[in-house]
Amino acid sequence: MKDPFILASASAIRSQMLRAAGVPHESIPARIDEDATKAALLSEAASPRDIADALAEMKARKLSMKNFGSLVLGCDQVLSFDKKLLSKPEDPEQARTQLAALRGQTHQLLSAAVLYQDGEPLWRHVGVARLTMRQFSDAYLDDYITRNWDSIRWSVGGYKIEEEGVRLFSNIIGDHFTIQGLPLLELLSYLTLRGTLPA
Numbered sequence: 001m002k003d004p005f006i007l008a009s010a011s012a013i014r015s016q017m018l019r020a021a022g023v024p025h026e027s028i029p030a031r032i033d034e035d036a037t038k039a040a041l042l043s044e045a046a047s048p049r050d051i052a053d054a055l056a057e058m059k060a061r062k063l064s065m066k067n068f069g070s071l072v073l074g075c076d077q078v079l080s081f082d083k084k085l086l087s088k089p090e091d092p093e094q095a096r097t098q099l100a101a102l103r104g105q106t107h108q109l110l111s112a113a114v115l116y117q118d119g120e121p122l123w124r125h126v127g128v129a130r131l132t133m134r135q136f137s138d139a140y141l142d143d144y145i146t147r148n149w150d151s152i153r154w155s156v157g158g159y160k161i162e163e164e165g166v167r168l169f170s171n172i173i174g175d176h177f178t179i180q181g182l183p184l185l186e187l188l189s190y191l192t193l194r195g196t197l198p199a
Protein backbone atom coordinates (compact mmCIF):
# COMPACT_ATOMS: atom_id res chain seq x y z
CA MET A 1 0.00 0.00 0.00
CA LYS A 2 1.20 3.51 -0.91
CA ASP A 3 0.48 5.13 2.46
CA PRO A 4 1.31 3.51 5.81
CA PHE A 5 -1.84 2.18 7.51
CA ILE A 6 -2.37 2.51 11.27
CA LEU A 7 -5.11 0.70 13.19
CA ALA A 8 -5.74 2.98 16.19
CA SER A 9 -6.91 0.10 18.35
CA ALA A 10 -5.76 -2.34 21.03
CA SER A 11 -8.17 -4.94 19.64
CA ALA A 12 -6.37 -8.13 18.64
CA ILE A 13 -9.32 -9.38 16.60
CA ARG A 14 -9.53 -6.17 14.55
CA SER A 15 -5.86 -6.49 13.68
CA GLN A 16 -6.35 -10.17 12.91
CA MET A 17 -9.24 -9.39 10.53
CA LEU A 18 -7.16 -6.78 8.67
CA ARG A 19 -4.15 -9.08 8.49
CA ALA A 20 -6.28 -12.01 7.25
CA ALA A 21 -7.69 -9.70 4.55
CA GLY A 22 -4.16 -8.87 3.41
CA VAL A 23 -4.15 -5.28 4.69
CA PRO A 24 -0.67 -4.54 6.11
CA HIS A 25 -0.91 -2.23 9.10
CA GLU A 26 0.58 -1.17 12.41
CA SER A 27 -1.62 -1.40 15.55
CA ILE A 28 -1.26 1.52 17.96
CA PRO A 29 -3.79 1.90 20.83
CA ALA A 30 -5.29 5.41 20.79
CA ARG A 31 -5.65 5.55 24.58
CA ILE A 32 -8.53 8.01 24.85
CA ASP A 33 -10.79 8.35 27.88
CA GLU A 34 -13.73 6.38 26.47
CA ASP A 35 -15.77 6.38 29.69
CA ALA A 36 -15.68 10.17 30.08
CA THR A 37 -16.59 10.74 26.44
CA LYS A 38 -19.37 8.12 26.57
CA ALA A 39 -20.79 9.71 29.75
CA ALA A 40 -20.72 13.20 28.19
CA LEU A 41 -22.45 12.01 25.04
CA LEU A 42 -25.05 10.03 26.99
CA SER A 43 -25.81 13.17 29.04
CA GLU A 44 -26.60 14.89 25.72
CA ALA A 45 -28.91 11.97 24.79
CA ALA A 46 -26.61 10.94 21.91
CA SER A 47 -27.70 7.75 20.12
CA PRO A 48 -25.63 4.54 20.38
CA ARG A 49 -24.67 5.00 16.72
CA ASP A 50 -23.44 8.56 17.31
CA ILE A 51 -21.51 7.47 20.42
CA ALA A 52 -19.71 4.67 18.58
CA ASP A 53 -18.95 7.01 15.65
CA ALA A 54 -17.67 9.78 17.93
CA LEU A 55 -15.37 7.44 19.86
CA ALA A 56 -14.01 5.90 16.66
CA GLU A 57 -13.36 9.38 15.26
CA MET A 58 -11.57 10.50 18.45
CA LYS A 59 -9.20 7.54 18.18
CA ALA A 60 -8.54 8.09 14.48
CA ARG A 61 -8.03 11.85 14.80
CA LYS A 62 -5.69 11.56 17.81
CA LEU A 63 -3.26 9.24 16.03
CA SER A 64 -3.67 10.93 12.64
CA MET A 65 -2.44 14.22 14.12
CA LYS A 66 0.72 12.39 15.22
CA ASN A 67 1.25 10.43 12.02
CA PHE A 68 0.80 12.73 9.04
CA GLY A 69 0.87 10.84 5.76
CA SER A 70 -0.54 7.65 7.26
CA LEU A 71 -4.08 6.35 6.85
CA VAL A 72 -5.43 5.96 10.41
CA LEU A 73 -8.44 3.79 11.22
CA GLY A 74 -10.29 4.34 14.50
CA CYS A 75 -12.95 1.86 15.66
CA ASP A 76 -15.47 1.50 18.43
CA GLN A 77 -18.19 -0.99 19.19
CA VAL A 78 -21.21 -0.51 21.42
CA LEU A 79 -23.99 -2.85 22.42
CA SER A 80 -27.48 -1.36 22.34
CA PHE A 81 -30.27 -3.11 24.23
CA ASP A 82 -33.61 -1.81 25.45
CA LYS A 83 -32.49 1.77 24.65
CA LYS A 84 -29.46 1.31 26.93
CA LEU A 85 -25.75 1.07 26.14
CA LEU A 86 -24.06 -1.98 27.65
CA SER A 87 -20.29 -2.08 28.18
CA LYS A 88 -17.68 -4.78 28.67
CA PRO A 89 -18.46 -6.76 31.85
CA GLU A 90 -16.08 -5.81 34.68
CA ASP A 91 -16.34 -9.16 36.47
CA PRO A 92 -18.03 -12.56 36.07
CA GLU A 93 -21.03 -11.42 38.13
CA GLN A 94 -21.63 -8.47 35.82
CA ALA A 95 -21.24 -10.75 32.82
CA ARG A 96 -23.89 -13.07 34.30
CA THR A 97 -26.30 -10.20 35.00
CA GLN A 98 -25.80 -8.75 31.52
CA LEU A 99 -26.21 -12.07 29.70
CA ALA A 100 -29.28 -12.99 31.78
CA ALA A 101 -30.85 -9.67 30.70
CA LEU A 102 -30.05 -10.39 27.04
CA ARG A 103 -31.40 -13.97 27.22
CA GLY A 104 -34.36 -14.53 24.87
CA GLN A 105 -34.05 -10.94 23.64
CA THR A 106 -32.64 -9.17 20.58
CA HIS A 107 -29.82 -6.66 20.91
CA GLN A 108 -27.74 -4.70 18.43
CA LEU A 109 -23.99 -4.48 18.04
CA LEU A 110 -22.89 -1.25 16.36
CA SER A 111 -19.34 -1.24 15.02
CA ALA A 112 -18.13 2.19 13.93
CA ALA A 113 -15.02 2.80 11.84
CA VAL A 114 -13.58 6.19 10.87
CA LEU A 115 -10.63 6.67 8.52
CA TYR A 116 -8.43 9.76 8.82
CA GLN A 117 -5.44 11.10 6.93
CA ASP A 118 -3.43 14.22 7.78
CA GLY A 119 -5.91 15.19 10.49
CA GLU A 120 -8.91 15.06 8.17
CA PRO A 121 -11.74 12.47 7.98
CA LEU A 122 -11.81 10.52 4.71
CA TRP A 123 -14.50 7.88 5.35
CA ARG A 124 -16.78 6.54 8.05
CA HIS A 125 -19.26 3.68 8.48
CA VAL A 126 -21.29 2.15 11.28
CA GLY A 127 -22.05 -1.53 10.76
CA VAL A 128 -25.05 -2.95 12.61
CA ALA A 129 -25.79 -6.54 13.56
CA ARG A 130 -28.96 -7.79 15.26
CA LEU A 131 -28.47 -10.77 17.55
CA THR A 132 -31.18 -12.80 19.26
CA MET A 133 -30.23 -14.93 22.25
CA ARG A 134 -31.94 -18.24 22.98
CA GLN A 135 -33.50 -19.12 26.34
CA PHE A 136 -30.42 -20.83 27.77
CA SER A 137 -30.66 -22.23 31.31
CA ASP A 138 -29.16 -20.65 34.41
CA ALA A 139 -26.93 -23.72 34.78
CA TYR A 140 -25.61 -23.33 31.25
CA LEU A 141 -25.02 -19.61 31.80
CA ASP A 142 -23.01 -20.25 34.98
CA ASP A 143 -20.92 -22.94 33.30
CA TYR A 144 -20.43 -20.76 30.20
CA ILE A 145 -19.05 -17.89 32.27
CA THR A 146 -16.80 -20.17 34.33
CA ARG A 147 -15.37 -21.72 31.15
CA ASN A 148 -15.04 -18.52 29.12
CA TRP A 149 -14.54 -15.57 31.49
CA ASP A 150 -10.87 -15.01 30.67
CA SER A 151 -11.79 -14.64 27.00
CA ILE A 152 -15.17 -12.90 27.06
CA ARG A 153 -14.09 -10.16 29.52
CA TRP A 154 -12.63 -8.21 26.58
CA SER A 155 -15.81 -8.34 24.47
CA VAL A 156 -18.55 -5.77 24.77
CA GLY A 157 -21.36 -8.37 24.86
CA GLY A 158 -19.67 -10.90 27.13
CA TYR A 159 -19.31 -13.33 24.22
CA LYS A 160 -17.04 -14.12 21.28
CA ILE A 161 -19.07 -15.25 18.29
CA GLU A 162 -16.21 -17.31 16.90
CA GLU A 163 -15.93 -19.22 20.19
CA GLU A 164 -18.52 -20.83 22.48
CA GLY A 165 -20.48 -17.55 22.48
CA VAL A 166 -22.21 -18.69 19.31
CA ARG A 167 -24.16 -21.18 21.48
CA LEU A 168 -25.94 -18.28 23.18
CA PHE A 169 -27.80 -17.36 20.00
CA SER A 170 -30.88 -18.52 18.10
CA ASN A 171 -30.66 -15.93 15.29
CA ILE A 172 -28.16 -13.43 13.91
CA ILE A 173 -28.66 -10.81 11.21
CA GLY A 174 -25.40 -9.16 10.14
CA ASP A 175 -21.89 -10.17 9.18
CA HIS A 176 -19.29 -11.78 11.42
CA PHE A 177 -16.84 -8.95 10.90
CA THR A 178 -19.25 -6.35 12.25
CA ILE A 179 -20.00 -8.60 15.23
CA GLN A 180 -16.28 -8.95 15.93
CA GLY A 181 -15.88 -5.16 15.89
CA LEU A 182 -15.07 -3.98 12.36
CA PRO A 183 -17.28 -3.24 9.30
CA LEU A 184 -14.59 -4.89 7.21
CA LEU A 185 -16.46 -5.34 3.92
CA GLU A 186 -17.37 -1.66 3.74
CA LEU A 187 -13.81 -0.62 4.65
CA LEU A 188 -12.28 -2.87 2.00
CA SER A 189 -14.73 -1.52 -0.60
CA TYR A 190 -13.65 2.03 0.18
CA LEU A 191 -9.93 1.22 0.19
CA THR A 192 -10.33 -0.50 -3.18
CA LEU A 193 -12.40 2.36 -4.67
CA ARG A 194 -9.83 4.95 -3.62
CA GLY A 195 -7.00 2.86 -5.10
CA THR A 196 -5.33 2.04 -1.77
CA LEU A 197 -6.00 -1.63 -2.46
CA PRO A 198 -5.78 -3.06 -5.99
CA ALA A 199 -9.14 -3.51 -7.69
Ligand SMILES: Nc1nc2c(ncn2[C@@H]2O[C@H](COP(=O)(O)OP(=O)(O)OP(=O)(O)O)[C@@H](O)[C@H]2O)c(=O)[nH]1
Binding pocket: 008, 009, 010, 011, 012, 013, 014, 029, 030, 031, 075, 076, 077, 078, 154, 155, 156, 157, 159, 160, 161, 162, 179, 180, 181, 182
Ligand atom coordinates in the same frame (compact mmCIF):
# COMPACT_ATOMS: atom_id res chain seq x y z
N1 LIG B 1 -12.89 -11.86 19.24
C1 LIG B 1 -14.06 -11.18 19.37
N2 LIG B 1 -14.02 -9.90 19.84
C2 LIG B 1 -15.21 -9.26 19.96
C3 LIG B 1 -16.45 -9.85 19.63
N3 LIG B 1 -17.43 -8.92 19.87
C4 LIG B 1 -16.82 -7.80 20.32
N4 LIG B 1 -15.48 -8.00 20.35
C5 LIG B 1 -14.45 -7.05 20.77
O1 LIG B 1 -14.92 -6.26 21.85
C6 LIG B 1 -14.18 -5.04 21.83
C7 LIG B 1 -15.18 -3.88 21.92
O2 LIG B 1 -14.55 -2.83 22.62
P1 LIG B 1 -14.00 -1.50 21.88
O3 LIG B 1 -13.99 -0.43 22.91
O4 LIG B 1 -14.71 -1.29 20.60
O5 LIG B 1 -12.49 -1.85 21.46
P2 LIG B 1 -11.26 -2.20 22.41
O6 LIG B 1 -11.04 -3.68 22.34
O7 LIG B 1 -11.43 -1.59 23.76
O8 LIG B 1 -10.03 -1.54 21.65
P3 LIG B 1 -9.88 -0.02 21.20
O9 LIG B 1 -10.22 0.02 19.73
O10 LIG B 1 -8.42 0.28 21.45
O11 LIG B 1 -10.82 0.82 22.02
C8 LIG B 1 -13.42 -4.96 20.51
O12 LIG B 1 -12.07 -5.31 20.68
C9 LIG B 1 -14.15 -6.02 19.68
O13 LIG B 1 -13.30 -6.52 18.68
C10 LIG B 1 -16.43 -11.19 19.15
O14 LIG B 1 -17.48 -11.80 18.86
N5 LIG B 1 -15.23 -11.80 19.02
